[in-house]
Amino acid sequence: MEKIKVGIAGYGNIGRGVEKAVNAAVDMELCAFFTRRDPAALQTNTPNAKILSVDDAKSMQGELDIVILCGGSATDLPKQGPVFARLFNTIDSFDTHAKIPDYFTSMQDAAKDTLSILSVGWDPGLFSIMRQLSLAALPTGNDYTFWGRGVSQGHSDAIRRIGGVANAIQYTVPVEEAVQAVRDGKNPTLTTRQKHLRECYVVAKDGADKDRIEREIKEMPNYFSDYDTTVTFVSEEELKRCHSKMPHGGMVIRSGSTGENQHVMEFSLKLDSNPEFTASVLTAYARAAVRLHQEGKRGAMTVLDVPLSYLTPEDPAWQRKNLL
Amino acid sequence: MEKIKVGIAGYGNIGRGVEKAVNAAVDMELCAFFTRRDPAALQTNTPNAKILSVDDAKSMQGELDIVILCGGSATDLPKQGPVFARLFNTIDSFDTHAKIPDYFTSMQDAAKDTLSILSVGWDPGLFSIMRQLSLAALPTGNDYTFWGRGVSQGHSDAIRRIGGVANAIQYTVPVEEAVQAVRDGKNPTLTTRQKHLRECYVVAKDGADKDRIEREIKEMPNYFSDYDTTVTFVSEEELKRCHSKMPHGGMVIRSGSTGENQHVMEFSLKLDSNPEFTASVLTAYARAAVRLHQEGKRGAMTVLDVPLSYLTPEDPAWQRKNLL
Numbered sequence: 001m002e003k004i005k006v007g008i009a010g011y012g013n014i015g016r017g018v019e020k021a022v023n024a025a026v027d028m029e030l031c032a033f034f035t036r037r038d039p040a041a042l043q044t045n046t047p048n049a050k051i052l053s054v055d056d057a058k059s060m061q062g063e064l065d066i067v068i069l070c071g072g073s074a075t076d077l078p079k080q081g082p083v084f085a086r087l088f089n090t091i092d093s094f095d096t097h098a099k100i101p102d103y104f105t106s107m108q109d110a111a112k113d114t115l116s117i118l119s120v121g122w123d124p125g126l127f128s129i130m131r132q133l134s135l136a137a138l139p140t141g142n143d144y145t146f147w148g149r150g151v152s153q154g155h156s157d158a159i160r161r162i163g164g165v166a167n168a169i170q171y172t173v174p175v176e177e178a179v180q181a182v183r184d185g186k187n188p189t190l191t192t193r194q195k196h197l198r199e200c201y202v203v204a205k206d207g208a209d210k211d212r213i214e215r216e217i218k219e220m221p222n223y224f225s226d227y228d229t230t231v232t233f234v235s236e237e238e239l240k241r242c243h244s245k246m247p248h249g250g251m252v253i254r255s256g257s258t259g260e261n262q263h264v265m266e267f268s269l270k271l272d273s274n275p276e277f278t279a280s281v282l283t284a285y286a287r288a289a290v291r292l293h294q295e296g297k298r299g300a301m302t303v304l305d306v307p308l309s310y311l312t313p314e315d316p317a318w319q320r321k322n323l324l
Numbered sequence: 325m326e327k328i329k330v331g332i333a334g335y336g337n338i339g340r341g342v343e344k345a346v347n348a349a350v351d352m353e354l355c356a357f358f359t360r361r362d363p364a365a366l367q368t369n370t371p372n373a374k375i376l377s378v379d380d381a382k383s384m385q386g387e388l389d390i391v392i393l394c395g396g397s398a399t400d401l402p403k404q405g406p407v408f409a410r411l412f413n414t415i416d417s418f419d420t421h422a423k424i425p426d427y428f429t430s431m432q433d434a435a436k437d438t439l440s441i442l443s444v445g446w447d448p449g450l451f452s453i454m455r456q457l458s459l460a461a462l463p464t465g466n467d468y469t470f471w472g473r474g475v476s477q478g479h480s481d482a483i484r485r486i487g488g489v490a491n492a493i494q495y496t497v498p499v500e501e502a503v504q505a506v507r508d509g510k511n512p513t514l515t516t517r518q519k520h521l522r523e524c525y526v527v528a529k530d531g532a533d534k535d536r537i538e539r540e541i542k543e544m545p546n547y548f549s550d551y552d553t554t555v556t557f558v559s560e561e562e563l564k565r566c567h568s569k570m571p572h573g574g575m576v577i578r579s580g581s582t583g584e585n586q587h588v589m590e591f592s593l594k595l596d597s598n599p600e601f602t603a604s605v606l607t608a609y610a611r612a613a614v615r616l617h618q619e620g621k622r623g624a625m626t627v628l629d630v631p632l633s634y635l636t637p638e639d640p641a642w643q644r645k646n647l648l
Contacts, residue, residue: 020583024463100648101641124648126457129632130591131647133450136608136635137601139348183594258604259344261596267454268592272585277461280582284460304633304643308453311460317425319628323455324424324448 003029004290005063009054009084010070011035011042013246014093017279018068019046025283027313032060034067054080061087065290068092068282078103081118082110085300089114089293091286093121093278100124100302108300115293117301120285121278122269123147125303127252130267132304134254138263141256144182146174146195150248150274158223159200162216164208167236169243171199174250185255185262198229201243203236248274284311327351328614329387333358333378333408334394335366337570338417341603342392343370349607351637356384358391378404385411389614392416392606402427405442406434409624413438413617415610417445417602424448424626432624439617441625444609445602446593447471451576453627454591458578462587465580468506470498470519474572474598482547483524486540488532491560493567495523498574509579509586522553525567527560572598608635 006022008015011033022030023046032050035042039051052060057067067084069092071077077094084090085107094103100119107116119125123145131143152172159168178195181188188194200217204210214231217224234242251268271277285303288310292301309316330346332339335357346354347370356374359366363375376384381391391408393416395401401418408414409431418427424443431440443449447469455467476496483492502519505512512518524541528534538555541548558566575592595601609627612634616625633640 017582097648101645104644119648126461126589128648129457132632132635132643133453135647136632137450137605139604139636258341258597258600261600263596263601264594265450266590266592268590270588272587273582276582276585277587280463281461302644302648304640304647305631307629307631308456308460309628312456312463316628319456320428320626321425323459323628324421324443324452324626 001027003027004287005029005031005065006286007032007034007060007064007067007088008070009034009057009067009080010076011044012070012072013275014279014282015070016045017273017276018070018282019044020276021280021283022068022286025287025313027287028283031064057084057087064088065293066091066286068286070279070282073099078106081116082106085110085114085116086112087114089289090116090118091120091282091289092116092118093125093282094119095121095124097124104300104302111299113298115289115297115299115301117285117289117303117306119302120282122271122281123250125278125281126269127250127267129303130252130265131254134252134256134265137265138254138256138258140258141254141263142187143252143254144190144195145250145252146179147250148172148174148196148248150250150271151243151246155198155200155223158220159202159217162213164205164213165202166205167203167239169201169239171201173197173199179251179253182253182255183264183266185264187255192226193228196227198224198227200229200231201234201239202231203239204233245272246274247272248277287311287313325351327353328611329353329355329389330610331356331358331384331388331391331412332394333381333391333404334400335359335368336394336396337599338603338606339394340369341597341600342394342606343368344600345604345607346392346610349611349637351611352607355388381408381411388412389617390415390610392610394603394606397423402430405440406430409434409438409440410436411438413613414440414442415444415606415613416440416442417449417606418443419445419448421448428624428626435623437622439613439621439623439625441609441613441627441630443626444606446595446605447574449602449605449627450593451574451591454576454589455578456628458576458580458589461589462578462580462582464582465578465587466511467576467578468514468519469574469576470503471574472496472498472520472572474574474595475567475570479522479524479547482544483526483541486537488529488537489526490529491527491563493525493563495525497521497523503575503577506577506579507588507590509588511579516550517552520551522548522551524553524555525558525563526555527563528557569596570598571596572601611635611637 155170479494
């Protein structure tokens with residue numbers, strides 16, 4: 001069987017995770033990296049793969065079965081997504097939930113001869129699958145998504161922008177009582193504050209006013225003011241030692257009824273490394289995209305459009321025998 | 325929009341659950357029941373639906389978009405499945421795991437002009453989806469399926485066949501320490517006995533030798549001898565009062581790694597009524613089967629072949645906006 005030829009665009013945390021996952025996959029071959037940096041300066045762990053500028057992507061058209069886009073949702077993907085989708089089948093982890101419909105439209109317009117599966121990962125991604133499955137199985141009910149305990153990059157960055165802050169890590173933490181009430185089928189109405197806590201570990205610069213920093217964090221609109229927030233000042237050394245991993249996770253819980261009978265469905269993730277797990281999911285959907293394209297499918301898709309049998313290299317008969 | 329015309333074959337616990345789910349669905353109309361009993365004697369809760377003998381199924385060909393087969397896996401479905409699949413699109417909950425490949429072949433042969441999705445429910449069904457999704461996301465790892473706490477009909481029946489037993493209910497119960505070890509990512513090797521307990525509530529006939537009954541239960545091969553089994557004798561009144569519901573549930577847990585990082589995925593169900601929840605899943609897949617048939621798909625399928633967007637009446641744009 002010929003291996004799937006994969007390209008990676010962007011070599012940050014997700015890109016490095018995808019590199020690892022593709023190199024571990026029995027049916028894939030990592031052929032190229034695309035970078036916005038100077039290609040000559042990029043060091044990867046895949047010596048046989050080419051390294052090109054994103055601007056030279058066109059030179060690889062026809063050479064790759066799929067490109068996995070590993071840029072960020074804020075600025076990279078809205079620009080790069082359609083450019084790559086005109087040339088290659090693509091997978092990405094676009095995760096700005098409110099902008100997914102617009103992004104879908106722009107990818108749909110671009111992927112005329114190709115196939116692009118967008119917003120792949122765990123949320124959006126596996127959690128979206130669970131929300132759809134649980135809505136299908138329990139049309140009468142409520143679903144709840146909790147995130148954490150895990151590092152939020154966006155919230156950590158927001159703290160780092162405060163004057164006097166040298167470094168910071170923020171954990172999003174689900175409120176245990178809220179989770180329990182949902183699991184017990186109580187269908188509670190929960191405010192933002194009742195669902196999640198925010199734990200901040202902050203390194204202050206020498207001589208900085210810690211009271212002011214703590215106040216500025218806790219009063220920051222959108223990011224912190226609607227949450228119960230704790231601020232703990234630590235040394236740079238302690239931050240590196242105790243808070244340098246990128247764990248995450250969360251759960252989707254649906255509680256619903258069929259007449260007088262109550263049912264609870266729950267899907268949960270506990271991840272040591274958010275980017276590596278996300279990368280692993282992206283890699284599985286890359287396999288699916290290539291197969292769907294071979295079958296003649298074109299345009300934009302999401303995880304809700306992909307038959308699950310396409311995600312693993314094992315054939316359907318094996319899956320029926322061993323997984324069903 | 326024209327409603328999906330549904331038939332139900334078999335009016336036991338699952339059939340009654342499907343009746344409830346179809347009548348609650350905004351996009352479905354329950355048109356016919358097929359029964360092996362005397363049609364004139366069958367009382368349903370859907371006065372407008374026809375009641376026919378299974379032997380007269382052919383008379384409804386072309387009148388129904390789908391028939392949901394609600395018979396048992398031991399004898400009903402292997403016989404009825406292919407007969408109905410020649411006439412209608414079908415959904416069933418065939419759950420004899422070891423015989424699924426053979427059943428798939430016989431349904432594939434029968435469904436030449438129709439579409440049949442088999443082995444739908446929660447295991448096989450939603451749990452199969454989770455095993456596939458978690459294998460895709462974590463190719464390096466182990467998965468574990470636990471069932472319960474819930475009533476096993478097969479085990480309850482086995483106890484009832486013992487001399488001196490008037491009635492009995494058996495609960496399958498996951499061993500908490502085993503579940504915890506899996507959740508903690510310890511990847512334990514577990515024997516049958518280490519995974520599940522069996523709790524039996526037994527009504528003895530007047531004058532029956534309870535010691536002998538208890539011994540016969542605990543020593544019964546396949547059903548009980550490989551498990552830690554408890555036997556509690558209760559009155560018929562207590563059995564009715566405390567053990568007449570059909571709760572069930574369970575979990576699929578996969579623990580795996582991406583290099584040095586560990587991840588745990590878990591899907592769990594807590595169901596007040598096993599047959600009603602199963603019926604609800606069958607009904608969602610009935611919707612998918614009709615759409616796939618309209619698109620030209622024919623033959624046998626399982627839950628692994630069905631795009632999840634087909635399971636709910638909401639359109640894909642709504643799903644992307646609200647679920648992704």
